[in-house]
Amino acid sequence: MHRVRGGDSAAYAELVNRHAQVAQRMAVLLGAGADADDVVQESFVKAYRALGSFRTDSAFRPWLLRIVANETRNQVRSRQRRVRREELVALPDEVLDDPATAALSSERRRELLDALKALPEQYRLVVTCRYLLELDEQETATVLGWARGTVKSRLHRALKKLRTQLPDKEVQR
Secondary structure (H helix, E strand, O other): OHHHHOOOHHHHHHHHHHHHHHHHHHHHHOOOHHHHHHHHHHHHHHHHHOHHHOOOOOOHHHHHHHHHHHHHHHHHHHHHHHHOOOOOOOOOHHHHOOHHHHOOOHHHHHHHHHHHHHOOHHHHHHHHHHHHOOOOHHHHHHHHOOOHHHHHHHHHHHHHHHHHHOOOOOOOO
16 A cells, blocks of 8 residues: 555556455445446546545455445446336356355355345345455444444344245355
8 A cells, every 4th residue: 555655556456456356246246237347447446536545554445345335326326316217136157256156056046136135225235245245344344334233233134134035045144
């Protein structure tokens, strides 16, 4: 980060390369769909412009993911106003290439994603951060701008709702 603030564009390129995949996953999972690339690109531009406000004692990834989450929300709201209909999120398989997700069958994955899409936004966000992006509680709190206790309580409620939507399936903590 010191090199980036010193004007080293190659150092920022390293940060982009290191965090682009998780930023892409975040945008797709929060509803950006086909616009995920644009959201991620805009997020990195905004992050670069806001480097002066970045606290060096903080982690870059949660800070960036909060920008991605905000950009995604803005993009989804804009699209909804323009189109006036609900978007169907199509999750590309390459976004879910990690071993844990690959083990899920296509049908099971679709059931889980449909149940996740049916959750209210605050619950969908917390489940996405904790389980799909594998952020810890503190990172999730930072990304979403919530207190850690809020993350815990909303995650608990979200899992409870998922259990009722998928009664014959396992929904673990």
